[in-house]
Amino acid sequence: MKFITFSEYCQKIEETTKRLEMIDLITDLLGETPAEEVKFMINLLQGKLYPDYMGVELGLAEKLALRAISRATGLPQGKLESLMVEKGDVGFVAEEAAKLKSQSTLLSFMEERSELTLREVYEGLEKIAKASGEKSQDLKLSALAGLLSKASPLEARYILRIVTGRLRLGVADATILEALAQYFLGSREKRPLLERAYNISSDLGLVAETVAIEREEGIKKFRIHPGVPLMPMLAQRMAEPDEILEKMNGKCAVEYKYDGERMQVHKVHDEVYIFSRRLENITHHYPDIVKLVKGHVKADVAIVEGEAVAIDPETGELRPFQELMHRRRKYGIKEAIEKYPILLVVFDCLFVDGEDYTSKPYIKRREVLKNIILEGERVKIVESKVVMSTDEMERFFIKAIEDGCEGLIAKDVTGKSIYRAGKREFLWIKLKRSYMSKMIEPVDLVVIGAYHGKGKRKGTYGALLLAAYNHEKDVFESVCKCGTGFTDEDLQKLPSMLEPYKIEHRHPRIETGMTADVWFTPVRVLEVIGDEITLSPIHSCGKGSVKPDAGLAIRFPRFTGRYREDKAPEQATTTKEIVEMYKNQLKRVE
Numbered sequence: 001m002k003f004i005t006f007s008e009y010c011q012k013i014e015e016t017t018k019r020l021e022m023i024d025l026i027t028d029l030l031g032e033t034p035a036e037e038v039k040f041m042i043n044l045l046q047g048k049l050y051p052d053y054m055g056v057e058l059g060l061a062e063k064l065a066l067r068a069i070s071r072a073t074g075l076p077q078g079k080l081e082s083l084m085v086e087k088g089d090v091g092f093v094a095e096e097a098a099k100l101k102s103q104s105t106l107l108s109f110m111e112e113r114s115e116l117t118l119r120e121v122y123e124g125l126e127k128i129a130k131a132s133g134e135k136s137q138d139l140k141l142s143a144l145a146g147l148l149s150k151a152s153p154l155e156a157r158y159i160l161r162i163v164t165g166r167l168r169l170g171v172a173d174a175t176i177l178e179a180l181a182q183y184f185l186g187s188r189e190k191r192p193l194l195e196r197a198y199n200i201s202s203d204l205g206l207v208a209e210t211v212a213i214e215r216e217e218g219i220k221k222f223r224i225h226p227g228v229p230l231m232p233m234l235a236q237r238m239a240e241p242d243e244i245l246e247k248m249n250g251k252c253a254v255e256y257k258y259d260g261e262r263m264q265v266h267k268v269h270d271e272v273y274i275f276s277r278r279l280e281n282i283t284h285h286y287p288d289i290v291k292l293v294k295g296h297v298k299a300d301v302a303i304v305e306g307e308a309v310a311i312d313p314e315t316g317e318l319r320p321f322q323e324l325m326h327r328r329r330k331y332g333i334k335e336a337i338e339k340y341p342i343l344l345v346v347f348d349c350l351f352v353d354g355e356d357y358t359s360k361p362y363i364k365r366r367e368v369l370k371n372i373i374l375e376g377e378r379v380k381i382v383e384s385k386v387v388m389s390t391d392e393m394e395r396f397f398i399k400a401i402e403d404g405c406e407g408l409i410a411k412d413v414t415g416k417s418i419y420r421a422g423k424r425e426f427l428w429i430k431l432k433r434s435y436m437s438k439m440i441e442p443v444d445l446v447v448i449g450a451y452h453g454k455g456k457r458k459g460t461y462g463a464l465l466l467a468a469y470n471h472e473k474d475v476f477e478s479v480c481k482c483g484t485g486f487t488d489e490d491l492q493k494l495p496s497m498l499e500p501y502k503i504e505h506r507h508p509r510i511e512t513g514m515t516a517d518v519w520f521t522p523v524r525v526l527e528v529i530g531d532e533i534t535l536s537p538i539h540s541c542g543k544g545s546v547k548p549d550a551g552l553a554i555r556f557p558r559f560t561g562r563y564r565e566d567k568a569p570e571q572a573t574t575t576k577e578i579v580e581m582y583k584n585q586l587k588r589v590e
């Protein structure tokens with residue numbers, strides 16, 4: 001496929017404000033892509049070369065990018081730097097530079113149809129991403145200049161955005177899955193089939209390639225591969241033990257909910273890989289856990305999940321979540337291991353020696369867990385108990401809190417209690433400490449817009465427009481405008497922190513009755529707490545689920561100081577959860 005075709009679609013996608021239109025555009029683009037190139041196309045559409053878990057990042061520095069543009073077009077560096085100030089986007093600078101070049105060589109860029117292919121661009125970008133060592137800067141520079149010298153202005157725009165890690169078309173995984181289902185399986189209704197393959201492989205490019213070449217048959221044959229992370233199963237939330245027990249038909253297991261970092265640990269013979277909740281490969285931060293896994297997981301090949309918690313080296317007591325963050329560093333890992341030791345509490349097992357346990361019920365998985373984990377001072381199997389009364393659940397809850405945990409996770413124990421990768425359903429339900437108090441628990445919301453500050457806040461933002469995630473509709477629905485809880489330091493850094501996500505118009509995946517001074521692609525997640533949830537005529541969160549024509553809003557929202565960098569926007573609090581919280585709140589008042 002020609003790269004110009006891809007670029008033209010990127011432009012159309014960027015300009016649309018409607019999600020369905022976006023799906024149709026991607027479907028049309030799939031129609032133009034040969035099956036063996038679908039993988040590359042889908043990856044590029046998301047501004048990447050490989051699935052995230054591989055950790056290969058395209059984030060070429062702006063300076064180097066400008067040097068490559070200068071080399072390809074002959075325009076002086078100074079001219080490009082001032083264009084950069086004027087346009088504020090390295091893609092537009094490259095586009096403009098390419099136009100100027102074609103004018104100066106008397107070639108109209110309209111006539112000069114570029115011959116660049118998608119594969120050529122992909123391979124060029126691969127060279128740039130993989131260049132390492134002493135000469136890496138030179139290699140990157142010449143590879144990029146080489147691509148640019150063949151590119152038309154529009155192509156130059158997108159090559160530059162991709163290579164600097166700033167494509168951000170805002171095309172969500174779910175949107176791509178729908179387009180794939182529509183084009184290759186004949187209907188968007190078939191998205192769940194593709195979603196399952198995606199949830200066990202975390203590789204949209206691979207799913208796309210498989211369905212393009214092997215259609216439904218290939219997708220049905222998708223299997224777990226140790227070393228490749230699965231999307232984590234997530235928990236719903238409920239406020240009261242009796243509700244949970246009712247939902248679980250009178251019987252469930254309850255486990256301590258540790259406040260740490262989730263880890264998906266893959267042991268593949270002598271190798272160990274650790275993936276975070278967002279599926280980053282975080283193995284290099286935790287050589288101590290690698291060692292523990294080698295000594296305490298008694299299977300040759302296994303995938304287990306657990307929570308890593310910081311402990312007090314003196315007393316062995318659990319420490320707060322924040323302490324773990326000291327371990328996410330580049331240097332001084334050895335010292336950090338000593339200063340901030342970790343306990344790994346294992347709670348699930350997904351794969352053992354060739355057998356996929358995700359389709360086995362909870363009780364079976366726990367039995368296997370007991371067989372393969374050798375417990376020790378630093379590796380434990382989660383505290384768990386099967387309960388049949390709220391009394392028992394409450395007592396276990398109090399014990400969990402006393403032991404330094406956040407609360408409980410109740411787990412279904414019936415035959416249907418399989419491990420649902422990537423799903424947030426009622427097979428797991430969390431009960432946190434804050435639910436038991438009068439105030440509502442904090443929620444994780446996505447920044448979708450902002451308002452310019454006035455007076456003391458001139459030059460920064462006065463408030464942010466925040467949204468919850470509607471999973472069914474795959475959109476972000478506004479739930480509050482929040483200007484409280486930000487320290488001076490927060491306020492100072494907000495504009496630059498949000499700058500990369502600025503867009504010209506409301507993003508197609510945002511739904512709100514509010515207007516904002518500035519709109520953002522929904523990416524950043526913040527933790528917010530409020531006084532109560534109220535009905536709202538303008539916020540669109542859960543619109544119509546409580547009263548027709550009314551949405552829900554958080555009253556008196558305050559930023560808690562916690563930037564949830566560990567959460568993707570789709571992992572933010574869902575509108576469904578906010579509706580539940582609203583209903584529970586009413587119950588509490590009654």
Ligand code: AMP
Nearest residue numbers: 235255256257258261262307347382409
């Ligand atoms: P939340 O992050 O509030 O959605 O809560 C779910 C998280 O709790 C999971 O992603 C795990 O990181 C963590 N967790 C702690 N203990 C457990 C447990 N026993 N079972 C499952 N998840 C747990």
